Amino acid sequence: MATVLYHLGRAAFRWRWFVTVLWVAVLGAVGFAAAKAPTAADEGFTMPGIESQKAFDLLEQRFPGTAADGASARIVFIAPSGEKVIATAHKKAVEKLVDEAAAGSQVATAVDPFQAKAVSEDGRTAYATVSFTAKADDLTDASKQHLERAVDQARDAGLTVEVGGDALATQPAAGGSAEAIGIAVAALVLLVTFGSLAAAGLPLIAAIIGVAASMTGIMALSETFGLSENTGTLATMLGLACGIDYALFVVSRYREERAKGHAPREAVGLAVGTAGSAVVFAGLTVVIALAGLSVVGIPMLTKMGLAAAGAVLVSVLICLTLVPAILGFWPNAVLSRGARRNSRRHRRKQLKTENGGSRWAKVVVRLPLPVLLLGVVGLGAVATPVLDLQLGMPGDEAKPTSTTERRAYDALADGFGPGFNGPLTIVVDAKGADDAKSAVAAVAKDIGATDGVVSVSPARFNKAGDTAVFAATPATSPTDEKTKDLVRTIRGERSGIERDAGVSYEVTGKTALDIDVAQKVQDSLVPYLAVVVGLAVVLLLLVFRSLLVPLKAAFGFLLSVLAALGAVVAVFQQGHGASLLGVESTGPIMSMMPIFLVGIVFGLAMDYEVFLVSRMREAYVHGEAPEQAVVSGFRHSARVVVAAALIMTAVFSGFIGAGESMIKMIGFGLAIAVLFDAFVVRMAIVPAILALLGHKAWYLPKWLARLLPDIDVEGERLSRKVPAPTAATAESAQTAESAQTAESAQTAEPGPAAGEPSEAEPAAAR
Incomplete structure (x- = not known):
């Protein structure tokens, strides 16, 4: 695997114009198809x-x-305190509104509350139902404005009028601001991590191109596969997060190989061969988790999962081809200023064998049992509220009191009893x-x-x-x-x-439907976990060639997802700290939340597992002792994994500011799950377990080793094929880089070091 990707990275670097033009052509073709494709019907x-x-x-x-009726509006009338809605003046205002509403162009019926006996026992509350011939999404602005004017006239007559139903429902704010916040924070994290604008910008560009290709593809296929607008929400979220992270790991490894003295093209090949191998298998775990949503048996969830899986695959392809091509145009731009100048301070920094990641790993390796117990007990305590989990589908009662739907819901519950709304x-x-x-x-x-x-x-x-x-x-x-x-x-x-x-x-009915959906999701959770975790364990068995490392990864994931679900229950169901997030009412957890959390977080957790542990495995395969391999893995990858986790958290946290309670819940759940998994499980529990296991962590029975294909994710064979550069070679490569930098200042065409190997480039790069 590493050798194949090594050659792919070198080829993309060499044929950068062809690769770039190909991606531009693909993006243009898919965009044209999306523009011409009809909108999918709402099924x-x-x-x-x-x-x-x-x-x-x-x-x-x-x-x-009947089962596919159009939109409806339930107009609730509340008389002032001490008055009744059946009073002559109020009654005339209500009847006038009903007559006015019935004259709307898309209105099927408008029921008078006095004829339908839709008046509360105390006579203070009444409601009229207006039914439309078209669904809510198909209502014209003229139809909506006609009804809104009628409602305003009734309010002017002295009545409090609120409107429930879906005809005039308040639409949640577009997610663009959430994505913008996530991208802004991601850019800041990348800039701090790399210390280079180009290095920070490349992962963002790669992710944006991937999301654009994925979303236009979804739009182009919307009618063929019945994909609604909501189908792309998950694809956008994961495409953005995974696209940034995958490019981040390749660029980071490229900088590392350049620091060792490799020429640009060789460094790209090595980065794609090693970090790219981890990207491939990390992406496959995410795809498995998302495609596994089809096990639940909910068509909408299946479509969302497959669309998001497609977005992740696009991110992987861009990472393996377009990122190396872009590096071919500007091979030195992503390097730090010290690396570009080859300053003495930079060389001293490269000689250092310790950083924050290695120092933290040494602490964990010295005290593995206390760290393990503290992490497991802490996450277990946070997960405790899961025992009180109640599933449901929040309706108007979960909306902010600033919306008329919520006020209509409360008025009907007060006037006709709490069960009237369901x-x-x-x-x-x-x-x-x-x-x-x-x-x-x-x-x-x-x-x-x-x-x-x-x-x-x-x-x-x-x-x-x-x-x-x-x-x-x-x-x-x-x-x-x-x-x-x-x-x-x-x-x-x-x-x-x-x-x-x-x-x-x-x-x-809606209430019974919500109950049935919650039960179906609950019944599907165990089979879904078995399928997804089982396939991923097999995949990780191939990657790490170890029995215990995949099992440890699955155990850590279960801890983080249970803790995240416990935090969601504590906030959104039990109300602890709900006001800090702007949650005005608590209630059951959205039925789909456990499935979403398991599917998405599992894929992302395996990303961190593959990226972090593959560097430990690489060090172990190359001869280091188990404990030292843990430290080496953290020295090379901890900072990048932390940056990736912070980026993921930023992307998901942007959705906490949404007005809809369900969007808040999803954003909070995913953000807290990433924090738990990255900083508690992967940064503390994983190294503690590996330190306790020692050589046993990497044990694989001989009979099983013969059966499993050796895919060489760590690039062991690649390291034998491409020897480390000598000091003379490194100096020669630096001279070639300086020559190319000078030439690039005079012409837009890249110099020889950015394309074919120069005479100063090592023989292995040719």
């Missing part, structure tokens, strides 16, 4: 294999159009029943008598008269555990009720 959220989805499918079949929809299949109406009435009566149900609406039949729908309103809120118990009770009593009534029924 909505589907979840095969759950009862709620089966009920929706039955509704679509028996009530054509009614259960009961779909009765009466096909084949002798008396469908009597059978449906019997089902409604039995469900209405269930503890926890406060009311049951009249049943509505389809045209054929063989299917009915009615709503059962719980006594508790949609996110209350008692509501989940109620759904289980109604479903648990089904066999007896169906036997007596002679019909079948299913429970659906």
Whole structure:
């Protein structure tokens, strides 16, 4: 592997114009295809294999159009304190709004609350439902403005008017600011790490080009594969973070090889052969984790995972080809000022055998057991809130109180009871029943008598008269555990009720759907972990040729992801420190959060594992003792891994400032997971375990060693093929670099040291 990538890096360096033009052509072609591609139709959220989805499918079949209704707006009217909404003046204002709303161009129906008896018992609150013929994304600005003007007129009449539903829902702010913040912090970290504007800018340029290629590709294929706008969110996040990190490792290794005295083209080949090998396998672990999301069985999640996996693959390809090509144009620009001048201070610095990373590693190697216990106990304590984990899908109740949807939700809960915002929809299949109406009435009566149900609406039949729908309103809120118990009770009593009534029924609605989704995700978590961790352990077994190192990596990952999930529960469910993040209300953790956290963090954790441990393995293979190999690995890679982790954290933390609670949750969870994994697991627990294991850490049975292919990630064979430069060779290479720098100042064409090897270049570089 290292030898193949070594030749690839040298070829990209030599044929830099061809590689660059090829990437520009690919980006232009994909961009043109994206511009011409039609927008994918919104297929909505589907979840095969759950009862709620089966009920929706039955509704679509028996009530054509009902399950896929257009947008709706629930307009809530609240009379001033001491007054009632049924007062003459207020009633006229409400009726005027309903009449005005009904005249909208895309409005299907507008229901008068006084005719529908949608008035609270105290007479202070009422609501009107406005249904549209088009979905929320397809509503015209004119339709929205028409309804907004009608609402403003009712407010002018003295009523408090709030609007729920999706027709006028407040859209979350675009993610551009989050990405901009992440890029700005990443640039600062890179500048501090490298001390060179060019070295800091190259990873950013590579990542931006990768994200541009990935996103335009997703847009071009959106109609073919049904990819929505949300599909690209994860691809953007991971493409940006991984693209920066992968280029960062190659550029860092290139600078290291140049410091040893290798000529530019040789240094590029060695960097791509060694760090590039780690990039390939780190990228594969991320792809495995993302592609493994298909195990969950949620189409939307599968598409997001595959799209993000594609973005990561693009980042890997750019790192292996375009980055070496760019280095070919400006081989000295990414070096520090001291390296370019070959100053005495720089040479003294290169002779140093210690830095912050090696000093920290020596502390851990001296005290491995205390460090290991402290890290494991600390992460275990942070993970404790996971035992109280409640999954759900936050709705309007999780939005800030500054939004009208949240205020409408609270007003309806106050006026009609907490369960009013989450009614259960009961779909009765009466096909084949002798008396469908009597059978449906019997089902409604039995469900209405269930503890926890406060009311049951009249049943509505389809045209054929063989299917009915009615709503059962719980006594508790949609996110209350008692509501989940109620759904289980109604479903648990089904066999007896169906036997007596002679019909079948299913429970659906948003509340039941959220409960089913949470259960499906929870049931899928263990198989997903088994598939992803199992494949990654096999991959790491190939990379490190060790039995214990992959198992140790999986153990560390589980610690970091459980600790991150525990922190999410502590903040967003239990409310500890929620106000510091601007979280106004707590509740269940988003159902998809554990899967997202496991999939994304696993891939990123394996990145750090591969980058850090591969340098330790490289030192061990080259003859160093186990403890010294740990120190050497940290000396070469700790600073870069820390920089990569800080960049990842910056990218993810940018999303904490979003207005949507779910986006905050994802950003916080990923950022804290990266911090835990990079600074506690990889920087403390991993070296402590390796120090305790000693030679056993790198043990592989002979029979297994014969079966496994030797992919040589560390570049052991490459180091034999390309000898280290001598002092004379290094001085000769430096002379060639100076000549090229002088020539570059006179012409835009790169000098001989940037392309074909010069006469001063070592023979191994030719």
